[in-house]
Amino acid sequence: MSTSPRKIILGAFVPGVLTGSAWRLPEAPADTFLDFDHYRYIAEKLEAGRFHALFFNDSVKVDLDPGLEKGPNGVRWDPLVLAPALALVTRHIGLIATGSTTYNEPYNLARKYASLDHISKGRAGWNLVTSLGGGENFNRADHTGHDDRHARAEEFYDVVSGLWDSWGDDAFVQDKASGTWLDLDKLHVLDHQGKHFQVKGPLNVARPIQGHPVIAQAGASDAGIRLGARVGELIFTAQQTVEESLAFYGQIKSEAASFGRSADELLVLPGISPVVGKTFAEAQAKYDRLQELLDPVSFLSRISRFASLAYDLSELPFDEVVPLPPEQFSTDSHPSRQKLVYDLIRRERPTVRQLFNKLTAGGHRVLIGTPESIADDLQHWFEAGAADGFNVMFSGLHSGIDDFVDGVVPELQRRGLFQQEYPGSTLRENLGLPYRRNRHG
Numbered sequence: 216m217s218t219s220p221r222k223i224i225l226g227a228f229v230p231g232v233l234t235g236s237a238w239r240l241p242e243a244p245a246d247t248f249l250d251f252d253h254y255r256y257i258a259e260k261l262e263a264g265r266f267h268a269l270f271f272n273d274s275v276k277v278d279l280d281p282g283l284e285k286g287p288n289g290v291r292w293d294p295l296v297l298a299p300a301l302a303l304v305t306r307h308i309g310l311i312a313t314g315s316t317t318y319n320e321p322y323n324l325a326r327k328y329a330s331l332d333h334i335s336k337g338r339a340g341w342n343l344v345t346s347l348g349g350g351e352n353f354n355r356a357d358h359t360g361h362d363d364r365h366a367r368a369e370e371f372y373d374v375v376s377g378l379w380d381s382w383g384d385d386a387f388v389q390d391k392a393s394g395t396w397l398d399l400d401k402l403h404v405l406d407h408q409g410k411h412f413q414v415k416g417p418l419n420v421a422r423p424i425q426g427h428p429v430i431a432q433a434g435a436s437d438a439g440i441r442l443g444a445r446v447g448e449l450i451f452t453a454q455q456t457v458e459e460s461l462a463f464y465g466q467i468k469s470e471a472a473s474f475g476r477s478a479d480e481l482l483v484l485p486g487i488s489p490v491v492g493k494t495f496a497e498a499q500a501k502y503d504r505l506q507e508l509l510d511p512v513s514f515l516s517r518i519s520r521f522a523s524l525a526y527d528l529s530e531l532p533f534d535e536v537v538p539l540p541p542e543q544f545s546t547d548s549h550p551s552r553q554k555l556v557y558d559l560i561r562r563e564r565p566t567v568r569q570l571f572n573k574l575t576a577g578g579h580r581v582l583i584g585t586p587e588s589i590a591d592d593l594q595h596w597f598e599a600g601a602a603d604g605f606n607v608m609f610s611g612l613h614s615g616i617d618d619f620v621d622g623v624v625p626e627l628q629r630r631g632l633f634q635q636e637y638p639g640s641t642l643r644e645n646l647g648l649p650y651r652r653n654r655h656g
């Protein structure tokens with residue numbers, strides 16, 4: 216039994232809940248992403264497993280590449296429509312929807328997340344992203360550049376959080392006797408005039424139940440880390456080794472301190488993709504089956520683009536060592552994932568086949584093993600101070616979720632590392648994050 220008072224935080228990727236080829240498994244419903252009942256199953260099962268939150272990743276474009284034909288890569292429901300629907304069929308689990316600061320207006324998003332927080336009774340979270348593309352769908356020839364996206368994101372957050380403080384917590388007095396529904400002294404008009412936005416306010420939604428919905432953020436470039444350190448509360452990240460994760464964890468928490476925040480105001484969650492078996496051999500066989508069903512050419516071509524690699528891995532011979540990446544590199548799209556893959560190539564000098572097996576979860580660690588070995592791994596990262604928890608990308612539906620919830624979760628609970636019950640009623644309470652007080656008192 217661990218004596219650690221801290222407990223592991225667990226979030227789940229939805230709908231990226233299925234990696235690569237998992238939709239082709241005989242037991243998987245092929246229409247997973249087209250039928251609400253499957254989302255409902257995922258939410259109910261993960262809530263029974265005491266997961267802290269569902270995390271809905273999102274994009275605002277369809278990548279027209281060969282991978283589109285081969286798996287559920289391109290189409291997804293709007294998370295800000297899906298999350299409230301799931302709020303009605305769950306009671307405890309957090310609902311973290313991705314929202315782009317590049318391709319939205321702050322007033323619209325502030326209103327939607329505040330509404331979600333009320334509908335879910337305090338379980339809303341916003342994964343604040345600058346998006347990996349999509350300008351062509353928003354009156355632009357191309358994607359907005361990295362620096363411009365981040366400058367806009369900083370101001371976007373300030374406007375949204377300012378709008379959430381439009382009303383005092385007790386502004387809506389609803390006093391039938393006097394006929395006073397609203398105390399106008401508790402109204403705060405934002406009147407924001409900035410470089411990117413002019414927003415008067417107030418927001419036409421009452422203050423969110425949690426004060427502010429929980430802010431998730433996943434930046435990993437310098438600008439991304441700065442934004443996460445200033446405003447992020449859940450930090451999503453992809454890390455391949457415990458040493459790299461320790462360095463990232465230390466960096467973002469010390470940058471947070473420079474913004475006057477304490478280390479426990481932000482929780483770092485590396486992604487993992489577990490493949491669980493009763494034995495190692497069974498887990499490996501499950502993984503091999505997934506890989507056999509995965510089309511290597513379209514997968515490698517997609518990951519090469521996703522991570523902005525200088526070469527297309529699908530055009531290299533499968534059993535040759537991947538050439539060393541260029542020393543000087545940069546990209547406007549996803550610099551941190553590019554760095555992760557390049558570092559991996561330099562460190563391990565893999566063949567294309569080995570890299571293919573490593574990157575099936577897009578750069579998140581693939582953990583193949585038994586409930587005990589996977590719990591050992593998570594415990595090691597957690598107790599080493601390299602993670603406050605993990606964001607789990609499942610390798611099969613419903614099997615991958617069931618294997619984790621029925622195998623790994625009880626093992627973590629037995630070790631005293633994971634909650635047996637939800638301690639609070641809001642997402643903030645369950646994460647141990649403080650209520651966000653109104654800046655106007």
Ligand SMILES: Cc1cc2nc3c(=O)[nH]c(=O)nc-3n(C[C@H](O)[C@H](O)[C@H](O)COP(=O)(O)O)c2cc1C
Nearest residue numbers: 272273344346347433434435436439451452550551
């Ligand atoms: C676990 C995880 C989930 C992410 N989910 C999304 C997403 O749903 N939508 C999106 O546009 N970007 C997503 N991203 C990308 C990040 O928002 C960010 O753009 C990326 O990590 C690059 O950061 P950088 O610009 O600081 O390099 C995700 C990143 C991680 C690590």
